[in-house]
Amino acid sequence: MDLGLKDRVYVVTGGTRGLGLATADALAGDGAKVVVSGRDEKGVRDAAASLGPGAVGVAADNADPAVADRLIGVARERFGRFDGVLISVGGPAPGQAAHSTDEQWQTAFETVFLGAVRLARAAAAELGEGGVIGFVLSGSVHEPIPGLSLSNGLRPGLAGFAKSLANELGPRGIRVFGLLPSRIDTDRVRELDALSGDAEAERAAQEARIPLRRYGTPEEFGRTAAFLLSPAASYLTGVMVPVDGGARHGF
Numbered sequence: 590m591d592l593g594l595k596d597r598v599y600v601v602t603g604g605t606r607g608l609g610l611a612t613a614d615a616l617a618g619d620g621a622k623v624v625v626s627g628r629d630e631k632g633v634r635d636a637a638a639s640l641g642p643g644a645v646g647v648a649a650d651n652a653d654p655a656v657a658d659r660l661i662g663v664a665r666e667r668f669g670r671f672d673g674v675l676i677s678v679g680g681p682a683p684g685q686a687a688h689s690t691d692e693q694w695q696t697a698f699e700t701v702f703l704g705a706v707r708l709a710r711a712a713a714a715e716l717g718e719g720g721v722i723g724f725v726l727s728g729s730v731h732e733p734i735p736g737l738s739l740s741n742g743l744r745p746g747l748a749g750f751a752k753s754l755a756n757e758l759g760p761r762g763i764r765v766f767g768l769l770p771s772r773i774d775t776d777r778v779r780e781l782d783a784l785s786g787d788a789e790a791e792r793a794a795q796e797a798r799i800p801l802r803r804y805g806t807p808e809e810f811g812r813t814a815a816f817l818l819s820p821a822a823s824y825l826t827g828v829m830v831p832v833d834g835g836a837r838h839g840f
Contacts, residue, residue, distance in 0.1 A: 593820035595620030598668040600660045602651055603677035605632035607775040608725055611811030612675055617643050622668040626660055651704030657711035673721035673818055674712045676705045686738035697739040718762030721818050724751050728771035728833055748829055755827035764826035766817050771833030774804040800835030
């Protein structure tokens with residue numbers, strides 16, 4: 590199936606590892622050009638090199654108010670156009686709801702929530718018909734995840750923002766969607782499993798709750814994200830798509 594990605598240009602934040610890198614790889618593999626960002630300069634260089642000549646890396650922190658315009662500017666300067674963005678932000682630190690401090694909430698809000706909102710606003714101002722804005726959120730949008738109180742508080746708010754943005758931008762032909770990963774086999778999820786004290790036992794218990802009885806792979810997530818970013822998904826907007834092996838209860 591031709592997704593229509595050839596020569597389209599996307600910005601992928603958090604694109605140096607995990608779900609962001611897997612998405613950038615899927616986009617580049619289908620002929621798109623990608624600008625990947627991350628906070629570590631060596632990480633962005635290595636990621637861009639692994640993706641090939643159609644990729645450029647930018648060391649940037651989503652919490653920086655200047656980053657949104659900078660990333661879009663790099664896309665236009667390097668590749669001559671800008672077709673969409675996947676806003677992927679690393680999860681905030683684990684913690685219990687009753688013990689999260691004001692400082693932890695403020696830091697998480699700046700990086701996870703406000704940084705994503707700024708990127709989406711900047712993209713909305715620059716995109717034309719056929720443009721797309723995607724958010725990597727979490728299964729916590731629908732069901733709180735034990736021990737992740739900061740994420741549980743912020744991700745549902747971003748989902749609401751994304752839906753509002755989809756309603757506003759739809760008449761301009763710009764799509765907005767969210768992806769809700771659950772147990773995908775990334776460093777982040779392995780770190781969370783290790784918090785239980787027995788990572789193997791925790792993984793086995795989690796897999797038993799997943800109808801497909803396994804964790805997803807970053808590549809599976811990346812292919813899903815690439816499809817949703819592509820013109821092939823041109824009538825999908827305002828949706829939150831679980832990528833969880835069926836783990837979510839209900840429809």
